[in-house]
Amino acid sequence: MAYQPPKDPQEIPVEEVSCGLLIIGGGNAGCFAAVEARKLSPEMDIVIMEKAHISRSGATAAGMDAINTYIPPGKTPEDLVRWSRSQVGGGPIREDLALTNAQELNQAVDDLEDWGLPIVRDDEGNIKYRGGWDISIRGEALKPIMAEKAIETGARVYNRVVATNLLMDGEKCVGAMGFGLRDGKFYVFRAKATIVATGGACGLYKSYTADSTTSHHQTWMCPFNVGTGYAMGIRQGAEMTSMEQRWVATRTKDFCGPVDTISVGYRSAMINGRGEKILEKHYAHLGGDKAPRYIRANAPMDEWLAGRGPTFVDTTHLSDEEAKELKIDYLCERPSFVLFLASRNHDVTKEPIEIYGSDPYIVGGHTQSGYWVDVERMTTIPGLFAAGETAGGNPNKFVGGCAAEGKLATRGALKYMQAVTLPPLDQARMKAQIEAEKARVFSPLMKGAEFDGVSPVEMEERMQRLMDEYAGGTSQFYRTNEERLDYALRHLAMLKSQIGLLHAGDLHGLMLAHEVIDRLDVAEVLCHHLKHRRETRWPGWQTRSDFPEADPALDCFVETVRDPLTGEIKSFTRPYEQVVPGDRFKPTLDGKF
């Protein structure tokens, strides 16, 4: 029963779905958006478009071992904003977004606990904080728990439907289009308001372990989140913010797994090959072990560059009990790391764990790259809202913040949709849009067996190499400069011009083709952002070897908009506005770390 690709766009069955609220992406933010929508509107017709299966899709597939922000008793949302701001070197961040998010944060986490997510508590029932803001959870079932709640709302969940483009009514977003990964149908979702929550973008850059035949996806971030949400908005002229603030993090070497668990949760200092505590030694003035995240990310790479590698987190002080707890944490989030240790006979109490930088990702829930949104979480495209990693401006959201933002986006969407009437799909310009998208989406499948073209994996690897070497990837210790960025843009343009050569033999291949296409659009915008910020504000996340210092004139947000017709990308800035008082560079009011 091998799949028979269509020979003609006319052959492709079309399914049209109309609803009130469309949520693209059934992940952390998406599930919370659905639950909030049902809570506020018992009659709302909710649809979730999910490219995998909602029970285990996306970044939380294996689970989660911590919720990195939960405001402890005695602290306020403003305190959280201060800390978050300092973690990105004083910002600039969108403090309006940060504050509204912080105000919703704890309730979202409490919801998760009510739904059955185990939050680790001591015998008296108090939550155990492992850092200043982060709490430990036993989150192996985090995704199924959220998915169950989303399904309970009665939302229609379309699993295995890959989103490809927004459905537009002139300048307004009225839904989305995509294809069925199992049924090969073309889907048109028409909605009064749309929330895009597709997670971040992984795989723009080559992962340094991606050269091997069986570990191409050795990345910290979920490799199945490719930035489709961003790409769909970019193509329709949505404004993106702060894409240059890439998320680069210290990760376990080779395996590329989480490390904050160890360094924060188990007080394991970063050391270099000489055993020196790197952060204490070089960054005490920025807080040492509590220094901003990009310092923690960049520091080990600087040690390598300076010839003082390898670098480690020093776990040799851990007791057997703590080592077991550490492994339990990993089992809840990235279980194969425990297998990795076992397959090297690595006893963490005897040998420290080696670390290295990861490949750069675009994730608006960790740094602040993503859609520019207003405080209602509406993007610059009317009718399109963003939440979670897809929404920009507010870093350090993590699980709790993405959940909270899902709720906020829903509230915004429900308000917006009251004044909306939907255009009928058989209207001429809607029909034209739909036919054009159908042809575009299925084109790689309809090339015929004799076609001499390019496979998605070839194009992906070409792009990843290009970005790694020219746009500040791991092999370059994240450094780039004007000439390399221009080079990257030239070659990205060539790649984009050859998209028509992509061919696929089945629906899985078709998905891979679109993943490449979407990544190219995101990578192009990313390079423009990196170009525009001619300074180095967050070394590691964004390092310009030709402008190694921070430039006060760029103490603002870098933005881009792509013209939907010409494809021309314009970059510009927006001013920073401080909302929460205090020294931007200090995490607390009193200046203490």
Place this chain on the structure above:
Amino acid sequence: MPPKVDLNKCDGCQAQDEPLCEQVCPGNLMTLGENAKAYCRELRDCWDCMSCTKVCPKGAIDTRVPYQLGYHGASLTPMMGTNSVTWTCVDLNGNVERFRVKTRGRYGE
């Protein structure tokens, strides 16, 4: 982290359209082969989330570390309970470590 399917244990979920591993894989990588048994269509694309390993009712799937990263012979096996998951990890020397981890429910309940 390529998943390896034991063809003697795998029954393709008794030839239903989609075996459980195919249902659950976030990367659309597990699928039924011509022999009506499951296999991973692209080993290099696996993210090792282990959802397939956890869900297989026959315990036919084994998650491996690619040899480029770690040596052969260690194993990590999950066993799903109603509100907990139990893991057994065996290192290269055959040392066994066991973990029982809560997955649902409030602490103290």
Place this chain on the structure above:
Amino acid sequence: MPTKPGIALALWDQGGALARALDLDAFAAALAKLSGVAGLWRPADLEGGLEELAQAFREGRADRLLMLGRATPAQRDLIWRRLSATGLNPHLVHWLDLQEESALPPGFPSEPRRKKALLITKMHLADLRLARPLMPVAVPAEPTALVVGGGVAGLGAALALAKAGVEVHLAERTSALGGKVALLSGFYPLGCDPACGLSFTLEALRATGKARLHTLSELAEISGGPGAFRAVLRRRPGHVDPERCDGCGACAEACPVQLPDLAEWWQDEPPLNAQAFALAGAPAKAIGPTGNPALGTSYRVLRERCPEGCDACVAACPAGAVRLDEDESRLEVGAGAVILATGWDPYPLSRLTEYGYPRSRRVVGNLEMEGLLSERGLPSLAGLLGAEGKPPALGFVQCAGSRDLAHLPYCSGVCCSATLKQARRLKQLWPELTVYIFYQDMRTPGFEEDLYRDVAAMEGVVFVRGLPAGVREQDQDGRLALRCEDAYAGRELKLSLDLLVLAGGMTPSPGAAELGGLLGLPAGPHGFFPAHLQCHPEESGRSGVFAAGCAREPMNVARSLESAARAALAALPFMQGEAWLAPHLPQLDQGKCDQCKRCVEECPFGSWSLDERGFPRLDLARCRQCGICMGSCPLTAISLPNRTVNQTAKAVEVLGEGTAFAGKEPVILAFLCRHDALIAARAAAAAGLALPPGVVLWPLNCAGSLNNALVADALSLGVDGVFIGGCAEDQCHFREGSRLAGRRSRDLGDKLAQMRLEPERVRFAHLGIGDAGRFAELVGEYAAALRALGPNPFRM
């Protein structure tokens, strides 16, 4: 502030077993302190002693009851009668006989014994705490029956149901009612014409006004479930309107076609040797009456034999009843239950090449013999016997094609009596006739032995133990010559016979197999519909669908009628307007479900199907509430109320936290099916058989309802071994449960090996209700094996 009602604990140590085993007061005191317990009562007797307890329920201090102690079934009835008026829900009452639960192992020192008793009580409390008040569920039960098959069983069932007030649609595939019985010449012992009984039944059926009889009709489609089936009957055109036709026969007179072969006329009837009937009777036409005249014939047209453009019959019919253009029609009916009475067909005797059937007109089957013995057939029969002055002789070949692995491996049980009946009639008609009965064994059970004795005593009836060979038509006179070895006489006979009757066996009706497929029935033995002979002879394997008569297995008319009555009675509850179902209907959590369809595949009764969104949907009335689906779901998304996965998980958790009670003894959690294995285990404990002190019993509705996640829980909490007891595979009350449980425990064993746990820590065994001794033996062996393995590595 009103507190939530708690659990009432009642301790009633009838017989003093508890007091002998424990310090009962201390035990009671410990129980009263447990969380969620509203109080502990110790009624002195079952009369006034329950009054205080009843008061607690009335006042809402407790809403559920755990009764500790031994209470006989009669006493439980009494207790329930005393308490039911308080509003206590019957599904919130649990009985716990600690001795029977092996909670008080005799050789165990007193402290561990006390701990075990307390632990088991806590397990049951944990389970009961999460239970809910349940009410029976009403589902619609359409008061209409669909009977498939218009033979004696179908008509009998239809009559019984119509008399009980149910509307009946009866669909008969052929053009005539009465089935094979309408072709019989006479019943034993009275020799009466079956048409008499059949016409009596038909008249009574018509008189009820509740029966709609559809001939030339088959079941084409069916959907829905018990209480609410939706069926489509497809009717082939007969081309004659029965409401206008008065049977005058003018059409047949006018018809220019003469059928050369009588068999064509009986196209829907069994393949008969028509040549035997060729000697008498007017030639058949393309239009004419079908069926036994005594039952009221109906006219029909063999349309494919009509010459092009001919409509002589239309013109001839004074009532205008002929409809040559009639097409197939469909009728939709709703029904609460379906009765399959599709009857039988004779084994195709043409496969017995050694007897010359149907080449020679002198070799017939036993059903044709019935036809020859009837009024219509006698002239033909007379013509066959006694040719040219030779003394008339005929032979019966018993077991023709029966009890033979190359043909029908079984015995149809009716042919010997039928032959004897026919032989007796023949002798009455032709006293000078010599009748040979060639046999292997004469099988005439019960009072039919009288018939055998009568016939054997008749002059000119010769029983020959041996089956004939070399049957051929002699050239000179056309009579049959054959040889036979007489095993008792020890010599070979050479005979000339006028007629040879092959007493062939009965096979399922053609179309029964497709019908079974349409209804989703499991296959039964030899192509008949299956049933458990002693416990559920009328069942078909699908709720709401019943089988009656020879559709079930070969049987005589008397048994067919009894079988039909049984089926009708069993079907009745599905047709009373409303059917009440027990409240343990499985609930699906769609949030957890990922549509893997295992429940649909593994349900033995086809109770789950998929809805428009691909989620499993339950047919409430079809469901047998076994819980096999609960056991099959890899995501524990299905639970049966008051037997939920969570309830059992909580009980297992309690056990897991208390494994220390057993000291060095292995802790064995025995999940036992309550129909057989649990009864055996409790009997073992009650009889004081030596059981390992670490064994803890837990009831299951069916071994197949146990979800592997619960076994995983138990083992990961440090239980040393999990023992699963189910019925013998072919005796499972829910057909597949025991087999599935066995398979799942083997799968889990594989997983345990990967987990570096010993696969022996899960053991599955078959136990029958009387296997108390065997249970003790098995579990004793298991404990020894576990002792050798050492404690579960998870014991921390």
